[in-house]
Amino acid sequence: MRRKAQIMGLIKNNFVKYQRKCHALIMRKPTLTDNKTQHPLTFTPATGGHDMFRAAFQGRLHGALAHNLGVQILGGVYKSGDILPNEIDSSESLDISRSAYREAIRILASKGMVESRPKIGTRVTERDRWNILDPEVLGWMFETEPSEDFIKGLFELRLITEPAAAALAAERRTPDQIERMRKALEVMEAETLASEAGRMADLEFHHTLMFATHNEALASLSTTIGAAVSWTTRYKQRHKSLSRDPIPDHARVFEAIERGDASAARWCMESLVRMALEDTQKSMSPQT
Amino acid sequence: MRRKAQIMGLIKNNFVKYQRKCHALIMRKPTLTDNKTQHPLTFTPATGGHDMFRAAFQGRLHGALAHNLGVQILGGVYKSGDILPNEIDSSESLDISRSAYREAIRILASKGMVESRPKIGTRVTERDRWNILDPEVLGWMFETEPSEDFIKGLFELRLITEPAAAALAAERRTPDQIERMRKALEVMEAETLASEAGRMADLEFHHTLMFATHNEALASLSTTIGAAVSWTTRYKQRHKSLSRDPIPDHARVFEAIERGDASAARWCMESLVRMALEDTQKSMSPQT
DNA sequence: GACGCATATTTGTCTGACTATATCAATCGG
DNA sequence: CCGATTGATATAGTCAGACAAATATGCGTC
Numbered sequence: 020m021r022r023k024a025q026i027m028g029l030i031k032n033n034f035v036k037y038q039r040k041c042h043a044l045i046m047r048k049p050t051l052t053d054n055k056t057q058h059p060l061t062f063t064p065a066t067g068g069h070d071m072f073r074a075a076f077q078g079r080l081h082g083a084l085a086h087n088l089g090v091q092i093l094g095g096v097y098k099s100g101d102i103l104p105n106e107i108d109s110s111e112s113l114d115i116s117r118s119a120y121r122e123a124i125r126i127l128a129s130k131g132m133v134e135s136r137p138k139i140g141t142r143v144t145e146r147d148r149w150n151i152l153d154p155e156v157l158g159w160m161f162e163t164e165p166s167e168d169f170i171k172g173l174f175e176l177r178l179i180t181e182p183a184a185a186a187l188a189a190e191r192r193t194p195d196q197i198e199r200m201r202k203a204l205e206v207m208e209a210e211t212l213a214s215e216a217g218r219m220a221d222l223e224f225h226h227t228l229m230f231a232t233h234n235e236a237l238a239s240l241s242t243t244i245g246a247a248v249s250w251t252t253r254y255k256q257r258h259k260s261l262s263r264d265p266i267p268d269h270a271r272v273f274e275a276i277e278r279g280d281a282s283a284a285r286w287c288m289e290s291l292v293r294m295a296l297e298d299t300q301k302s303m304s305p306q307t
Numbered sequence: 308m309r310r311k312a313q314i315m316g317l318i319k320n321n322f323v324k325y326q327r328k329c330h331a332l333i334m335r336k337p338t339l340t341d342n343k344t345q346h347p348l349t350f351t352p353a354t355g356g357h358d359m360f361r362a363a364f365q366g367r368l369h370g371a372l373a374h375n376l377g378v379q380i381l382g383g384v385y386k387s388g389d390i391l392p393n394e395i396d397s398s399e400s401l402d403i404s405r406s407a408y409r410e411a412i413r414i415l416a417s418k419g420m421v422e423s424r425p426k427i428g429t430r431v432t433e434r435d436r437w438n439i440l441d442p443e444v445l446g447w448m449f450e451t452e453p454s455e456d457f458i459k460g461l462f463e464l465r466l467i468t469e470p471a472a473a474a475l476a477a478e479r480r481t482p483d484q485i486e487r488m489r490k491a492l493e494v495m496e497a498e499t500l501a502s503e504a505g506r507m508a509d510l511e512f513h514h515t516l517m518f519a520t521h522n523e524a525l526a527s528l529s530t531t532i533g534a535a536v537s538w539t540t541r542y543k544q545r546h547k548s549l550s551r552d553p554i555p556d557h558a559r560v561f562e563a564i565e566r567g568d569a570s571a572a573r574w575c576m577e578s579l580v581r582m583a584l585e586d587t588q589k590s591m592s593p594q595t
Numbered sequence: 596g597a598c599g600c601a602t603a604t605t606t607g608t609c610t611g612a613c614t615a616t617a618t619c620a621a622t623c624g625g
Numbered sequence: 626c627c628g629a630t631t632g633a634t635a636t637a638g639t640c641a642g643a644c645a646a647a648t649a650t651g652c653g654t655c
Contacts, residue, residue, distance in 0.1 A: 078615090080639070081413065105605060116640045118406060121607085125369065125410045126417040129443070137606040138648040147518070151527045152440055155417070172522040175475070179525075183467040230435070234460040237467075239439045240528075366647090368608070393636060404609045409638085425637040426617040 080115060081122035086159065088123060092132055092143055093156070094163040102140040103133070130156055154246045161250040167303055173247050174296040178289065180240060181225075185272060185288035186281040188231035196231040197277055200224055204273055208266055212252060222249050224269060228276070251299050268294060368403060369410035376411060377447040380420055380431055390428040391421070418444055442534045449538040455591055461535050462584040466577065468528060469513075473560060473576035474569040476519035484519040485565055488512055492561055496554055500540060510537050512557060516564070539587050556582060 091097055103109060110120040124141055127133045132149040135141035150156060160169070188196075203224040210217035222245050229241030268291040275283035379385055391397060398408040412429055415421045420437040423429035438444060448457070476484075491512040498505035510533050517529030556579040563571035 079637095085417075106607095107605090118409075118641090119639060121406075122410060122413045122638095125413045129373075129414040129417045129441075131442075135606060136648080137646070138604055138650090140605065147523075147526060148530070149527075150441060150530075151523060152531070153417075153438060154419075169523055172524045175522050176524045176528070179471040180467055187463070234463050235435075235439060235457055236460045236464045238435060239437075240464070242436070242438075243440070367606095394638095395636090406610090407608060410607095412637095423637060424617075425615070426619095426635055428636065 080119045081126065084113070084115065084120065084123035085126040088127060089130075089132065089156065089159040090162045092127070093159050097143050099143050099145050101143045103143070105140055132156070152240070152243045154243050157243060157246050158250065161247075161254065167300075170251065170299060170303070171296075173244075173251070174292065174299070177244055177248070177292050178296070180237070180244070181228075181292055182285040182289040184229050184232050184234075184237055184241070185276065185284040187234065187237075188228050189276045189279050189281040189284040191233050192231040192276055192279075196227055199227045200231075200273055200276070203227065204266075204269060207269065212265065218249055218252055221252065221269075224273075228272075231276070248295075251295075254299070254302075263294060263298060265291070265294065265298075368407045369414065372401070372403065372408065372411035373414040374447065376415060377418075377420065377444065378450045380415070381444070381447050382451040385431050387431050387433050389431045391431070393428055420444070440528070440531045442531050445531060445534050446538065455588075458539065458587060458591070459584075461532075461539070462580065462587070465532055465536070465580045466584070468525070468532070469516075469580055470573040470577040472517050472520050472522075472525055472529070473564065473572040475522065475525075476516050477564045477567050477569040477572040479521050480519040480564055480567075484515055487515045488519075488561055488564070491515065492554075492557060495557065500553065506537055506540055509540065509557075512561075516560075519564070536583075539583075551582065551586060553579070553582065553586075 088097075097103065104112075106117050106120055106124075110117045113120065124133060124135060128135065130150045130153050132144060133141050134144050151160065203220045206220035207217055207224065210220065212218055212221060225245050225248060226238075226241055229238050229245075232238065268287065271287040272284060272291055275287050376385075385391065392400070394405050394408055394412075398405045401408065412421060412423060416423065418438045418441050419432060421429050422432050439448065491508045494508035495505055495512065498508065500506055500509060513536060514529055514533050517526050517533075520526065556575065559575040560572060560579055563575050
């Protein structure tokens with residue numbers, strides 16, 4: 020194995036030199052960079068680009084493709100049971116290599132959205148099998164206006180988990196976590212939710228809260244829900260100015276947690292989420 | 308661009324032929340087939356092989372590798388912040404191609420467990436960033452004995468979501484779903500949880516229940532939790548025979564849902580989960 | 596009519612080369 | 626002496642083309 024590699028290396032080196040020469044002679048290198056500017060797949064952060072998500076595929080081809088395909092599937096361009104064109108055709112028509120295409124498909128497959136088998140192709144799975152709680156998938160979901168039912172469902176989930184989590188957090192939080200939440204709250208007060216920094220602080224607040232439950236599964240769910248919250252908040256903002264100031268609600272939750280009052284924390288959080296749902300619904304109903 | 312490729316292709320083709328010749332001469336190709344029979348990665352379904360999960364990577368190399376790496380990461384072989392050996396070395400030492408290795412890494416990356424950047428390598432991310440609610444990840448988790456805290460956390464999550472879901476299901480279930488739950492219950496009664504079929508019926512019961520909430524997010528969470536339930540059940544079984552018969556609990560939940568009594572459904576479900584937690588804890592404590 | 600077998604098609608795997616990118620060090624300018 | 630620019634280097638990312646494996650489909654045989 021090694022021996023082979025060595026020998027091949029020797030042979031190759033000379034050839035590569037020749038190749039480079041040809042390369043340079045035949046045609047100025049298109050550098051791929053100026054090609055990329057018009058590549059149909061360059062990830063255009065149309066959504067504003069939360070760092071959290073952008074990080075996942077900053078300019079990586081397979082990531083961008085997975086994103087696009089994911090959005091298309093969620094948006095109904097490909098329906099459950101549809102079979103995408105085979106790898107050769109797909110990669111060719113997208114003007115990318117088969118490897119890149121395959122890696123994109125692997126990403127989708129790992130989120131349960133497609134399933135590929137030899138001789139069959141790559142099939143979009145049933146909707147109830149795909150993993151919509153994956154933060155990335157959730158992000159894709161919000162690229163196209165998600166259905167009202169879906170958003171309602173999301174809030175229902177928040178309404179179930181977050182109050183319970185707040186109660187647990189009130190019992191288990193560490194002083195350090197209280198400090199972090201206090202800081203986040205201060206930032207929120209200063210910036211309001213209209214700014215990116217304010218939304219980030221909101222996210223930090225909820226995330227720290229979930230983390231304070233010292234429950235790994237719950238914390239993970241938080242990351243997801245946090246993502247959703249951030250999306251809906253943005254969504255809400257876009258349609259009309261916020262009708263109520265959510266800061267007092269947050270402050271009440273915080274105080275309850277700080278003094279370790281579990282049932283108060285639960286109750287305040289429930290009211291907070293309910294308000295948020297109301298706001299979101301209000302901002303959605305006009306265009307119904 | 309095209310032209311370049313063509314010309315290079317011509318030049319290369321001849322070279323490649325020569326290369327192959329050398330290749331063949333220097334060392335017989337191990338045909339991969341007879342190599343594979345003893346391939347260290349052949350997925351041995353040590354866990355018994357739930358169809359649901361096995362389907363994800365039936366013999367696929369990248370799937371098996373993702374599985375192995377995933378288990379190793381979850382098991383602490385690679386810690387957060389560790390950087391795995393580079394792609395060339397890894398794929399060589401595993402005796403697989405770089406593509407297969409890369410696809411495995413993509414799977415892991417899409418679950419948030421690793422993050423790879425040029426010149427840095429592939430780094431294991433912070434534990435709180437990985438997506439433990441992904442059904443596959445959860446499955447991997449149970450390959451090595453998960454920590455008691457983790458299991459407790461999982462049950463806490465069940466304790467939060469399932470009663471609420473039962474209440475919603477009581478209000479929204481369709482006749483069809485009642486029928487499916489009844490059937491599942493019957494199977495459970497006939498087979499008990501000791502058999503595979505019985506466990507499957509249990510899973511079907513919970514899944515249908517979650518589905519009956521007509522809440523997509525909740526249903527997705529159910530798939531995950533269902534997976535967890537099935538794993539813990541198996542886990543429980545392995546250590547000692549079940550101490551209590553869980554069928555009556557299920558029956559009570561079912562009846563409440565059938566007659567649309569939301570608060571009863573919530574209450575019965577809560578008691579069911581609590582019992583299950585107790586059983587699981589009992590079967591874990593001995594070896595503490 | 597049922598069962599086994601060939602075939603064709605599609606994903607899966609392999610190989611090797613090249614590109615892009617980001618870190619780190621060294622060098623140059625202030 | 627310090628800082629910014631630049632270059633070297635190592636690593637993931639992309640590409641291209643071949644071959645292997647799997648399996649649904651259709652054919653042929655019994």
